[in-house]
Amino acid sequence: MRYLTGLLIGIFNFLALQAQRNCGTVEYLKTHPFVASQNITERGGRDTIINEIITIPVVIHVLYNNPAQNISDAQILSQIDVLNKDYRALNQDKAGTPFVFQKLIADCRISFCLAKVAPGGYSTNGIIRKYTNVSSFLPNDDMKFSARGGADAWDTKKYLNIWVCSMQGRILGYAAMPGGPENSDGVVINYDVFGNRGSVRSPFDKGRTTTHEVGHWLGLKHLWGDSDCGDDGIDDTPQQYGYNYGCPSFPRKSLCSTDENGDLFMNFMDFANDACMFMFTQGQKIKMRSVFSKTGFRNAMLQSFTCDSANASAGPLPQETPRTTVAEPIPEMLRLKLNPVSNFIEFIYKEKSLLAGKQVQIFTTTGARLYHAILQTGNEKINVNYLPSGIYLLVVGDGADRNIFKVVKI
Ligand SMILES: [Zn+2]
Known part of the structure; x- marks a missing residue:
């Protein structure tokens, strides 16, 4: 008791x-x-x-x-x-x-x-x-x-x-x-x-x-x-x-x-x-x-x-890609090789071939689209030599897989 x-x-x-x-x-x-x-x-x-x-x-x-x-x-x-x-x-x-x-x-x-x-x-x-x-x-x-x-x-x-x-x-x-x-x-x-x-x-x-x-x-x-x-x-x-x-x-x-x-x-x-x-x-x-x-x-x-x-002066904030399982590997972040840029935008990614097929767009900070293309393997550089100096928004991919970068062109 x-x-x-x-x-x-x-x-x-x-x-x-x-x-x-x-x-x-x-x-x-x-x-x-x-x-x-x-x-x-x-x-x-x-x-x-x-x-x-x-x-x-x-x-x-x-x-x-x-x-x-x-x-x-x-x-x-x-x-x-x-x-x-x-x-x-x-x-x-x-x-x-x-x-x-x-x-x-x-x-x-x-x-x-x-x-x-x-x-x-x-x-x-x-x-x-x-x-x-x-x-x-x-x-x-x-x-x-x-x-x-x-x-x-x-x-x-x-x-x-x-x-x-x-x-x-x-x-x-x-x-x-x-x-x-x-x-x-x-x-x-x-x-x-x-x-x-x-x-x-x-x-x-x-x-x-x-x-x-x-x-x-x-x-x-x-x-x-x-x-x-x-x-x-x-x-x-x-x-x-x-x-x-x-x-x-x-x-x-x-x-x-x-x-x-x-x-x-x-x-x-x-x-x-x-x-x-x-x-x-x-x-x-x-x-x-x-x-x-x-x-x-x-x-x-x-x-x-x-x-x-x-x-707000730019588009929607990119969200982290949702993940559902612990075991799922976390992909390396897509990054820009250089920023500010002068002639080319170039990407760093764990495997460049994964960039193939991704949509790339460049916007002004007020939302006007200046460039649109689909990336091809072996051609992941984008020529921006023609753009005036200033700040642009670079959007790579779409939907939940979208990455947005603020790019400074000098
Ligand atoms: Zn307290």
Whole structure:
């Protein structure tokens, strides 16, 4: 009986642990430099423009090792919708905030769009899908680099990069804080807690993991400052001993509560279940918006202009060719031998004969087609001697097999 009781307690603890939120950001920051608090002389400076809404262009890198991890567009769009509600205090569940805390609820006036313009001016839907031979990632940034089985970041000064992939262990996601290395800046979210439909699992099925991690990306700490009775640097969040999980009921007092109202357990920066976290405070709003101030680490994002498809200057962004099996060899990339070019465009490919039969087209950056041919074996060079100097788009192949190059003719 004692054995059985012990076993049951063990199973209970295991299940309880499975259901607890686990944010990888604090562990990640132990080994990755960031600037804990920046110059806040302009704190709230973004609010000098009345009712200004800050819009953040987002690129989603979906890294999949099996079809389940290749989440649907609908699941991705549901996450953008959750962010847009949570950061504008438009989420209906905020009504569950206890009365004494309701005056703290902030409309952060931050919104999110899937990027419409990719680096290089290509048009895009802001979703990159890429097969990876990594079945499950550690929180060590491998997913942020093509050479390590991931996908390279788009310019992190202009886009919020979100990598959606399978994470090992119980980690739901992690974020880089402002001031870290540029090429690994962004947020990583486990594919089965991203959005509020499709493959999401209870109790992290309302998209709040991403709301929480983007909060870190905008400079917020956990409410307890990641130490017992620690400080998150925000004036209007009450001091609390540590994290709360599950769905606490009000009031939830802890060892260091300074009044009878206790912890702000329903805040997005605590660890409650998705259905039980629903607000940022005014102080958190000011902190997050300060990263966009003139001296803020994310100020350059205000000049991104990549939410508007009218700003695209080139054709559609080529996607990675989808792959369905692990065993399938990854072909060597088609490359140009030289770029800029003067007289000829010449290709480098693992086997030149594979180029035979491919369609080649050259366009101006405004979309006018100047050249069209089918490549022949033994004649893979294209004469461009006659073209005026400038920038052209070279399209090789078609459909999913299409490669697009920006060619500079000198
Ligand atoms: Zn966290």
